[in-house]
Structure formats: structure tokens, C-alpha cells
Amino acid sequence: MYMSKIVKSGRIIYFFYLLALTVLFGSLYIYNEFERTSQEIKKLNLQSNIHYIDNITSNMAHHIKNATPKGIVKTLKDNAHLREELEKDLQLLITKKYRYVYVVDKNKNNRNFRFLLDGAKNAADKSDFLESYVPLNLQYWNEVYTRKKAVYYKDKSLKALWLTYLKPIIVDNKVEAIIAIDFSLQEQNLITSALKKLTQTFILIALFSLSVFIIIIFFSYIDRKRIRTLQFQTKEIQHFNETLQEKVNVEVAKNREKDNMLLHQSKLAQMGEMISMIAHQWRQPLSAISATSSAIKLKAQRNKLDKEQTIQLANKIANYAQHLSTTINDFREFFKPNKEKLETTYTNIIEDVLKIIQEPIQNKAIKFTQELHCEEKIFTYPNEIKQVILNLIKNAEDVLLEKQIQNPYIKLKTFKEAEYLILEVSDNAGGVPTEIVDKIFEPYFSTKTKKDGTGLGLYMSKTIIHEHCKGKLSVSNDENGAVFRIELQEIKRKV
Amino acid sequence: MIKKIILTLLLLFSVLNANDSLTLKLYEKVLTSIFHSQSIKVFVDSDTREILQQSNRFEIVDTCDKSVVVLVGKFSKLSEICKDKPLFSTDYRSFKHTPNSFGAYYWRKGRPQLTFKRRTLEKYHLSLPLALEKYVYE
Ligand SMILES: Nc1ncnc2c1ncn2[C@@H]1O[C@H](COP(=O)(O)OP(=O)(O)OP(=O)(O)O)[C@@H](O)[C@H]1O
Ligand SMILES: [Mg+2]
Numbered sequence: 001m002y003m004s005k006i007v008k009s010g011r012i013i014y015f016f017y018l019l020a021l022t023v024l025f026g027s028l029y030i031y032n033e034f035e036r037t038s039q040e041i042k043k044l045n046l047q048s049n050i051h052y053i054d055n056i057t058s059n060m061a062h063h064i065k066n067a068t069p070k071g072i073v074k075t076l077k078d079n080a081h082l083r084e085e086l087e088k089d090l091q092l093l094i095t096k097k098y099r100y101v102y103v104v105d106k107n108k109n110n111r112n113f114r115f116l117l118d119g120a121k122n123a124a125d126k127s128d129f130l131e132s133y134v135p136l137n138l139q140y141w142n143e144v145y146t147r148k149k150a151v152y153y154k155d156k157s158l159k160a161l162w163l164t165y166l167k168p169i170i171v172d173n174k175v176e177a178i179i180a181i182d183f184s185l186q187e188q189n190l191i192t193s194a195l196k197k198l199t200q201t202f203i204l205i206a207l208f209s210l211s212v213f214i215i216i217i218f219f220s221y222i223d224r225k226r227i228r229t230l231q232f233q234t235k236e237i238q239h240f241n242e243t244l245q246e247k248v249n250v251e252v253a254k255n256r257e258k259d260n261m262l263l264h265q266s267k268l269a270q271m272g273e274m275i276s277m278i279a280h281q282w283r284q285p286l287s288a289i290s291a292t293s294s295a296i297k298l299k300a301q302r303n304k305l306d307k308e309q310t311i312q313l314a315n316k317i318a319n320y321a322q323h324l325s326t327t328i329n330d331f332r333e334f335f336k337p338n339k340e341k342l343e344t345t346y347t348n349i350i351e352d353v354l355k356i357i358q359e360p361i362q363n364k365a366i367k368f369t370q371e372l373h374c375e376e377k378i379f380t381y382p383n384e385i386k387q388v389i390l391n392l393i394k395n396a397e398d399v400l401l402e403k404q405i406q407n408p409y410i411k412l413k414t415f416k417e418a419e420y421l422i423l424e425v426s427d428n429a430g431g432v433p434t435e436i437v438d439k440i441f442e443p444y445f446s447t448k449t450k451k452d453g454t455g456l457g458l459y460m461s462k463t464i465i466h467e468h469c470k471g472k473l474s475v476s477n478d479e480n481g482a483v484f485r486i487e488l489q490e491i492k493r494k495v
Numbered sequence: 496m497i498k499k500i501i502l503t504l505l506l507l508f509s510v511l512n513a514n515d516s517l518t519l520k521l522y523e524k525v526l527t528s529i530f531h532s533q534s535i536k537v538f539v540d541s542d543t544r545e546i547l548q549q550s551n552r553f554e555i556v557d558t559c560d561k562s563v564v565v566l567v568g569k570f571s572k573l574s575e576i577c578k579d580k581p582l583f584s585t586d587y588r589s590f591k592h593t594p595n596s597f598g599a600y601y602w603r604k605g606r607p608q609l610t611f612k613r614r615t616l617e618k619y620h621l622s623l624p625l626a627l628e629k630y631v632y633e
Binding site for chain 2: 100110
């Protein structure tokens, strides 16, 4: 569990460092320890050899001393038999290891060494009694005489395989002779060479672990570099992502602002549209007011204005002004999404319309007829429907007057057709020319150049019927003229 | 394994060669300084022949009468003519027991030994250089 964590975190490399270091220092320590021990072994081996040989030679020295009470040289000179005996004793010591065992002394006359006893088995190498002898490394031999102590040395010329041990035979505190033993160090050398081999093995191990260590360090260095660049890249990506988020946020904010502006603009546009609608609907009542006020003026100038007439005309103006004010109220709610619908009937709405329009139409000698066969309830915005009917009647009036139709009439007709409640406004002005029938519902389309038409009337009416009332406004021509038809759904009683 | 064997052989060879060349040098030095000649006519036995052949200071002859000096180990097998020549031995006992032997070079206890006999040198009117005087023991 913990291990896998370490591996994942990339800290595994430290484990390898530790391992490599341990191996390295461990092998160095072992090597050092081993070197020390091997030196000790060599020393101990030599010491034990020396110790042994010293025992032997001192025994031998005693033996020779005891055998030659009259002095070594003197006794041996006279006694060949004793010489033989002693040489046999020396011979006993000779083995593979102790190659040469012999006794020499220093000739007092010429200061040269000479053989006294020789333990050689080989007759060819057997020296004669008092045969002169020149040992190599003479200084050690002389040293025995001066120091009166045993001396040993490795003979370099003999490939260091042999050690020469020189033991003095001391009589009356004087060195009488030297027992010399050449003994083989082969045993020692075997040990040494074995140790050397081991040493080499250890060096190899140390080198190996060192190279492993270096390799691990090298690879970990490379790996680290790789991880670092990876981390750097990740950081860059992270940074990029963060700034991206920021950028997105900024852009979103900008968009929202734009949306707000658009909303604002659309609201302004709606307001504009509303004002145009109000203006459109105001035209007729305003001109009526203006006409009425002109009539008052005219009558006053002729002094024909009595009290009754004044009141009547003033009431008229008040009525129109009232209509202006209701029109504003009607359109104030126009663009509100959740405005309230009301329950009403066509007849009710038409009644309201006629209050405003019947008189001016009749004044213009246009016959106005009604055929109301529909008392079903509709659930809608009655004020808006009212404005639609006003528009349709006004259009008919316009075209009737423009074309100066004989016996002009405008007919309102309501009836029920299947589930639809129909209201038709028709006239006898000859209908809408077929080439423009597709365009009359478009905004700002008008054929009334003289009268300065805005072309908003039918557009507004269609918007109200289609968008607000979910109904249908259409036009057709009959034998006399245009027929505008409103279709609304009958109310479905739920409550 | 083979490497080891070769190495051992090489070592052995060089040791032997070194010994031989050491011996040869000694012969050259000793004999030329005694006989004062560029090329010494010498009668040798088979052991010593091999060594002396390597030097141009020695002319090895077939019979003793042509030689200036005789260099052998054992004198017992030599003819009477040979025995009259100045004898140089490679064996201590031969040197010691043969009156005509003036010097010897031999090995004792693994150490080379050089020795001369005063009487014999005088008999043949041979003189030793000062450097070798110290090797005269008898
Ligand atoms: N009853 C009708 N008979 C024949 N043509 C008509 C009739 N009603 C409308 N039109 C035609 O439709 C056009 C568009 O009418 P709309 O009410 O949209 O505008 P307008 O009446 O010209 O202008 P405004 O309503 O501002 O007076 C009219 O110009 C006219 O040519
Ligand atoms: Mg119109």
C-alpha cells in the first residue's frame, strides 16, 4: 500500500539511490575490512612460522652447545664422529618446507663465514667442514654477531619464496656460531595469493556496484529531466486552461451585455411599435375632435351656437378624448407576455366599437348593417379585438370614400362555423386587387398616397389576431367587395 | 587456465635465462681478467658449453691441447693433457681435491660461491685482479 504510493509518487528513485549507495558503501566497507583481515592473517601466519622456527633453533642451539663443551669449532675439529651425529640431527629437520639447515661461524682470522655443520641430504650440496661460505645479504649475518639475537630476512634474489632465519649460538655472551635455516614461504604465498584473488573479487564487486550506482544516477537524472519537462508542460496547459476559463468568462459577460443591449433595443423597438400603433389608432378620433371643434367654431361665428348644441358638441369631444385615453390603455399592455384575458362575446365588443364609430360613418352616408348570430363566449383580449375591428371598418370606409362608391355600405356579420366563431367585415368597394392581396398584411404597405397611409393597420390587426389571440385573420373578395374574416376559438369551459 | 600455464612457463624461462646470463657474465669477467685475452680458447663439458656458447669472448675447442683453460665439473674423467691445463671447476670438491684447479664457481645453499686457490694461481703464473682478491681462501 505504502510502497505503491511511493512508486506512484516517483519517489521510488530515492529507494534506488539508497540501494545503490548501500551496495557501494557496503562493498567498500567489506573490502576495507577484508584487506585489514588479510593483512592480519599474513602477519599471523608469518609470526607463527617464526615462532615455531625460533623454538626449533633454540633447542638445536642448546643441543649443540651441550655437545661441544670445549667450544664448538675446537670440539668438532677433533671429533668427526660428533660432527656426523649432529649433522644427522640437523638432517632430521629438513623437509620440503625447511630446505637448508646448517651451522656457520665467522673465521676469526679472515672474518669470512665457514661451514661447521650441514644438514644437507644431497651429497652434491653437502659442504665440507670449515668450507668457506659467502652468504648473500651479508649484513644480516653480521647483524647476528653484533646484536646477539635471531635475525630473519626474505631473500629478494630468491623470489621472496624463502625466508632465512639466523639463530645465534651464544656461549659466554659471545656468538659462537649461527644456525641458519632457509624455509619456504610457499604456504604463506599460497595464502597470500588466495587472499589476493578474493581482494580482486571484492574490487570487482565494488567497481560493479559503483557502475550500477552511476547508471542509476544517470538514468534517474534523465527521468527527472523528463518529469520536469512534463510538469512544465502540464503547468502550461493548466495555465492555458485557467486563462481560457477567464477568457470564456469575459466573452460570456460581453455576450450577456450584448443580450441586455439587444433586449433593451428590442424593448425600445416594441415601444416604438406601440407608439406607432397608438398613433395609428389616434388618427381617426383626433380628426374627429378637430372636425367637431371646427364645427363649434363655425357655428359660433355665425351665432348659431346655442347652449344645447354646445353641450352636445362638447360631449362629442369628450367622448373622442375618452377614446384616445382608452386606446393608450389598450396598447399599454400590448407587449406584456402574461396580461390577463377576459371572457366576452363578439356582440359586446361590437357594441363598444359602434359607440365610437357609428356616428362618423353614418355622417359620411355609409350604410352600416349588422348580422349578429353569435353569442358564444370567447376568452381573449377584448380591447385589442376592438382595435382590429376599428381598423377593418376604417379601411373599408377609406376605400369606399376613395372610390366614391354608390350606395356604400359596411356590413358586420358574426356566426359560428364548426368550433370557430367568425366575425366578418365586408364592404361594396370592389375588393382588394389580386396583385396586392399577398402584401396588404405586411407592415408599411399602403396604397393610400393621398391620405398618407402608414400601412400599419392590417399588419397590426394580423399580429393581434394571430400572435395574441391564437386566431386567424384573412381576406377574400365577394361579388361586391372585400371580406375580412376573423376566426377565434370558442371558449372551452374548464372551471 | 591456459593463460596461467603460459605465464608460469614464461616466468620460469626468464628466471633460468637470468641465472644463465648471470653465470655467463661472471665467467666472462673472471676468465678474461685472468687470461687477458679477447677470445679465450676453452675446453668445456656439456653442462657449461651451453652457457659459454652464447658469448663471443670464448672459443670452445674440441681437445684440451688447444685450450688455454679447462672449465668442467668433474676432473676425474679428463685425460692427462687436460689435467695439466689450468682447471676451473664448477664443483667445490673437484676444486678442493685437484691440485691444478685454480678456482671454482659453484652453488651452496642456493647461493653462488666463487673461490680461488693461491698456490695453483702462482703455479700457472696467473694473477688475479684486485676485485677478486677477496675470494682467495686457500
Ligand atoms: N376593404 C378594402 N378594400 C380594398 N382594399 C383594401 C381594403 N382594406 C385594405 N385595403 C388595401 O390594403 C392596404 C393596406 O391597408 P392598411 O390598413 O394596412 O393600410 P392603410 O389603410 O393603407 O393605411 P392606414 O391604415 O394607416 O390608413 C390599403 O392601402 C388598401 O390598398
Ligand atoms: Mg388602414
